[in-house]
Amino acid sequence: MPIKVHDKTFDIYLSEAEIQQRVKEIAETINKEYQGKRPLIIAILNGSFMFAADLFKHLTIDTEISFIKLASYKGMKSTGNVVTSIGLDAELYGKDVIIIEDIVDTGKTLYNFLPKLKDHHPASLKIAALLHKPEATKFPLTLDYVGFSIPDKFVIGYGLDYDGRGRNLKEIYQVV
Ligand code: IMP
Numbered sequence: 001m002p003i004k005v006h007d008k009t010f011d012i013y014l015s016e017a018e019i020q021q022r023v024k025e026i027a028e029t030i031n032k033e034y035q036g037k038r039p040l041i042i043a044i045l046n047g048s049f050m051f052a053a054d055l056f057k058h059l060t061i062d063t064e065i066s067f068i069k070l071a072s073y074k075g076m077k078s079t080g081n082v083v084t085s086i087g088l089d090a091e092l093y094g095k096d097v098i099i100i101e102d103i104v105d106t107g108k109t110l111y112n113f114l115p116k117l118k119d120h121h122p123a124s125l126k127i128a129a130l131l132h133k134p135e136a137t138k139f140p141l142t143l144d145y146v147g148f149s150i151p152d153k154f155v156i157g158y159g160l161d162y163d164g165r166g167r168n169l170k171e172i173y174q175v176v
């Protein structure tokens with residue numbers, strides 16, 4: 001069933017079960033790769049809050065989580081300006097940091113933000129993105145964990161919004 005949000009129509013693209021299965025798989029990989037370590041998860045708000053929470057629940061290793069807020073989007077278009085509105089208060093020095101992003105589109109947000117994180121000298125730095133739009137990505141980024149590679153079409157649901165709406169959907173929907 002298509003749904004309407006603001007002026008756009010969206011069709012279901014990824015089911016709740018598909019998302020949950022993939023999130024669990026990523027968590028299991030992290031559990032293996034970080035055995036004996038204590039990674040610091042940094043979730044980028046707002047979009048990644050559901051992914052971060054579900055992923056975090058499946059982590060069985062010793063771990064910590066912290067949240068920061070960055071934004072470069074307004075409506076369906078990137079404004080190109082990355083704004084940090086909630087700062088980085090966790091101590092990163094010597095930590096194994098894993099960044100959690102909802103989606104990497106142009107890659108600009110993370111590309112601009114990574115040097116700021118590296119200034120804090122974490123022991124290691126990896127990126128987990130639930131969604132990646134490879135055709136749209138223009139900034140060189142290495143994504144260590146990717147949930148789904150998707151076409152360059154706007155999506156909502158599972159934390160992702162269209163002008164504030166659609167975040168509460170359990171599935172991911174693609175614009176028609
Ligand atoms: P980037 O800087 O172009 O990679 O965009 C990254 C941010 O834009 C993501 O963290 C999202 O918050 C937002 N974004 C990009 N594509 C979409 C989309 O299809 N739906 C909703 N938000 C998106």
Ligand code: MG
Pocket residue numbers: 044045046047048101102103
């Ligand atoms: Mg985001």
